[in-house]
Amino acid sequence: xxxxxxxxxxxxxxxxxxxxxxxxxxxxxxxxxxxxxxxxxxxxxxxxxxxxxxxxxxxxxxxxxxxxxxxxxxxxxxxxxxxxxxxxxxxxxxxxxxxxxxxxxxxxxxxxxxxxxxxxxxxxxxxxxxxxxxxxxxxxxxxxxxxxxxxxxxxxxxxxxxxxxxxxxxxxxxxxxxxxxxxxxxxxxxxxxxxxxxxxxxxxxxxxxxxxxxxxxxx
Amino acid sequence: xxxxxxxxxxxxxxxxxxxxxxxxxxxxxxxxxxxxxxxxxxxxxxxxxxxxxxxxxxxxxxxxxxxxxxxxxxxxxxxxxxxxxxxxxxxxxxxxxxxxxxxxxxxxxxxxxxxxxxxxxxxxxxxxxxxxxxxxxxxxxxxxxxxxxxxxxxxxxxxxxxxxxxxxxxxxxxxxxxxxxxxxxxxxxxxxxxxxxxxxxxxxxxxxxxxxxxxxxxxxxxxxxxxxxxxxxxxxxxxxxxxxxxxxxxxxxxxxxxxxxxxxxxxxxxxxxxxxxxxxxxxxxxxxxxxxxxxxxxxxxxxxxxxxxxxxxxxxxxxx
Numbered sequence: 001x002x003x004x005x006x007x008x009x010x011x012x013x014x015x016x017x018x019x020x021x022x023x024x025x026x027x028x029x030x031x032x033x034x035x036x037x038x039x040x041x042x043x044x045x046x047x048x049x050x051x052x053x054x055x056x057x058x059x060x061x062x063x064x065x066x067x068x069x070x071x072x073x074x075x076x077x078x079x080x081x082x083x084x085x086x087x088x089x090x091x092x093x094x095x096x097x098x099x100x101x102x103x104x105x106x107x108x109x110x111x112x113x114x115x116x117x118x119x120x121x122x123x124x125x126x127x128x129x130x131x132x133x134x135x136x137x138x139x140x141x142x143x144x145x146x147x148x149x150x151x152x153x154x155x156x157x158x159x160x161x162x163x164x165x166x167x168x169x170x171x172x173x174x175x176x177x178x179x180x181x182x183x184x185x186x187x188x189x190x191x192x193x194x195x196x197x198x199x200x201x202x203x204x205x206x207x208x209x210x211x212x213x214x215x216x217x218x219x
Numbered sequence: 220x221x222x223x224x225x226x227x228x229x230x231x232x233x234x235x236x237x238x239x240x241x242x243x244x245x246x247x248x249x250x251x252x253x254x255x256x257x258x259x260x261x262x263x264x265x266x267x268x269x270x271x272x273x274x275x276x277x278x279x280x281x282x283x284x285x286x287x288x289x290x291x292x293x294x295x296x297x298x299x300x301x302x303x304x305x306x307x308x309x310x311x312x313x314x315x316x317x318x319x320x321x322x323x324x325x326x327x328x329x330x331x332x333x334x335x336x337x338x339x340x341x342x343x344x345x346x347x348x349x350x351x352x353x354x355x356x357x358x359x360x361x362x363x364x365x366x367x368x369x370x371x372x373x374x375x376x377x378x379x380x381x382x383x384x385x386x387x388x389x390x391x392x393x394x395x396x397x398x399x400x401x402x403x404x405x406x407x408x409x410x411x412x413x414x415x416x417x418x419x420x421x422x423x424x425x426x427x428x429x430x431x432x433x434x435x436x437x438x439x440x441x442x443x444x445x446x447x448x449x450x451x452x453x454x455x456x457x458x459x460x461x462x463x464x465x466x467x468x469x470x471x472x473x474x475x476x477x478x479x480x481x482x483x484x485x486x487x488x489x490x491x492x493x494x495x496x497x498x499x500x501x502x503x504x505x506x507x508x509x510x511x512x513x514x515x516x517x518x519x520x521x522x523x524x525x526x527x528x529x530x531x532x533x534x535x536x537x538x539x
Contacts, residue, residue: 020439029281030351038272049289050288054288143269168234197265198265
């Protein structure tokens, strides 16, 4: 579908239209949930972040003036909530391991996203070739582990830029830092991912790339 | 540009974060430097590996989140705090407290949510119609307010008198009769379009709403029917009902264009094309031209070519 502007819906929602608010939530809630699941690795925490994000958006919508896009605004709320969760988790010893991600020894698949029935590895679909499927699962597991091993800030910048398609300037705004700092986080994330996945070939990759696939951009 | 500068810029090039001059400089360097070109290829390979999100929310989890949110906004018994009470009492209390605070802060919006059947849409996966109907009952001055599970069972619209009869089951079957402009009736019709498993009822409800697409909630339900209804007849009727809005409402136009490009039914595609032709929006010309070349159906290709010609002719006429 061609891109359409949120502005008209925001105006309607600010005037009290429930249908417009519902439509706005539906437009952006998958990104919020994906971000929360990716960062928190917990369905329960991700559901909390989802709830709180949209309750806050609902309370504050009247104050939204459109300085950023609604998507950026909502992801800013979700990001701050995720960071709060991670801070709380790191202060609780029993959850600190999970908050650090799945990169460490002993962090098998059961601790990662594939172990949670509410989440699934995005490429975990049945295929005709069992060998290829197995190799694909292994590739996705390694990618999940590499992402989980990134420091929180780098992971956050990577998720927002790579999967949610935000500009580095917007990410800097969300994190209340500069575009340059966001850029450096992205560089460090890529350096670490390259180190962790340098030898990996994706056996399941087809010719078509995702909509946010920056590998299609450039020269 | 030096290799060091180029290496720093390759990732930004791939993420389209360079300004045109920087991009030009990097591309010129890459054309002449094998080492940097190899690094570009390596970064591309890595980004291709990472193209898909490694974790994608399961659809049922997303639907649960939407239902929880709908409950929370309405202050219902299954609000998030209550849901989690067993697991983390402290957090549950905090959530309930936050929820109460949120509802206190915006009573007008809360009332608007209740009055427009917000729950109906979000609870469509569960017993949305039942909740919606209870709300509708309250809107009718309290009748059926305590009713249990309900569903719309019959719908008769008279195009001559523009009146609609909606029969729905509570503990006993009830009926409402009046104009589709009546808010309570309109809500029942909207919920039928969105939630009824009965395609015949959905078709009748769309028909009854066809002159009410000026209402945002009606329009949203019709747009969703165009996008999601499994019945091609319902999609076609929903496009009909939105005909007058396609020219001025970008959401409607986007939904009709999407139907034209993606709907699997040629009849629906042709109707979408007719509606867009009448809207006379020059931005759809490339869409018509593309379909005239690529649509798998001969008739759709022929009609698309005609629609493109007609639009071009109209544009030339306006220029003169």
